[in-house]
Amino acid sequence: MFGSSIYLRDRPAFTGGSPQAVHEELWQRGRKGRLRTRAFLAAATLVLCALLVNAVFGILMAVLVASADTFVHWRIYTASRVWRLGLRGEERMNRFLRYTLERRGHRVLHARTVPEHGPADQLVIGPGGVWLVHNEAWAPGTEISQHGGRLFVDGRTQTKLVAGLTARAEAAAEAISRVAEVPVTVTPVLAVHGGKLVRTPFAADGIVFAPPLKLIRWMRRNPAADRSSEEVEAITRAAVHALPIGGRSLSAAA
Template sequence: MTPVDQVHGLSPQVMYEQFWLKEVVHRRKMRGVKAAVGLVVGVALAYRFNLSAPILGLLCGLLVGAADAFWTWREYDATAVWRGRRRGETITGRLLRRRLRRAGYHILDGRAIPGKASIDHLVIGPGGVWVVDNEAWHPETEIARYGDRLFLGEKYGTKTAKALVEVSESLAEVLSRESGIPVTIEPLLAVHGGQLRRSVTAEGLTLLKPRLVARWIKDGPRADFDDAQVEVLARTAARVLRRMS
């Protein structure tokens, strides 16, 4: 059986994991080379500044090797949601609660708008209201804006953006009507995997890494609700939005 036959029919996620495992030996060899280079650099610096060559060389080698191991693990761990090993909404929800609750924000997870689509998170606080959804893409998928268009790899991201924008608009209408407080909702998409430096805003949607969502919300308020209004909006949302099982 040829290598092509062995991977034929497998999902991209399974193929990614198989190739990752096959490269373990190569990565270890390269890590050893990098550590050796770090050792040499450390010895050279020791002689240059009249320090202990063995200690500094060993320290530099260990630091380089550890840094390479950490960076490699971090790249692999970033694909966990895409590979189905972790749930994106769990990761993002934990980050939102940890960083926003003390600032007076309410986070409602897993809600469905009557007659409309479901949302992963609804954030309500002094600065406004946000819908936060989660999505995962292949680690090589470039997420970018060209002109006014959103691109997900080689494909347009219009369908993804439009769906979340429409959900946000529908929810804003419901909350405004039921609470009596005019509300505008900004849609955000937490991106797990893919190639995205920090954030991209296009076609009415902002895409960013999960660890940056809370900061985006706190740094960019869209309203100025007092505590009473925040409480009314949170209670209204909890009442009119069906909890997902």
């Protein structure tokens, strides 16, 4: 189709009537209302602070209130960016890991494949353990919580999601242990992009859920092992051989 982007072609998020497209349209429609509310808050602040203190103080506080309101709505809008683009958040998590854990001696393998179990977005290997990171983006307002130790998204259990992620982590651990010739445990975690988490981080069905930066902080503060830098490198080499990129085996890649 002429005029379409080769980078966005066939992405459901850009199809008319998709949840992302509807959300974007409603957000744009609400722009005038947000501006009116901001102007009212700033004006009320200006009058009140001018009467209580002086005009200069009133102007400063009015600017501060308007800026705060702008920042809050900007945060709300950008929090759903990954979902609005029809993505799951792998690239965003890659950036966070690059500037945090990778600078602290951790090794990160991106877009690997666990044989017979599907893709692993990121495999983080560090002194404190090995984590298989999965990314999911949910729409704004989607409630993500746990009840009785089980995951619920908008009141519905996510048996398929958690079972698949748990099985993937166990299979990855088995494959890496076989190559490394030492027992290796892989802990599944899920980075939540967007949505509304009732509490973070939280554990459900044996998996920790949190926004990216909070999840990274949790991994640093909750080590599952105590490995030397040499052991980290050895496990990383084993993982490279055990988990191919994009489903390719080493012999096929060669």
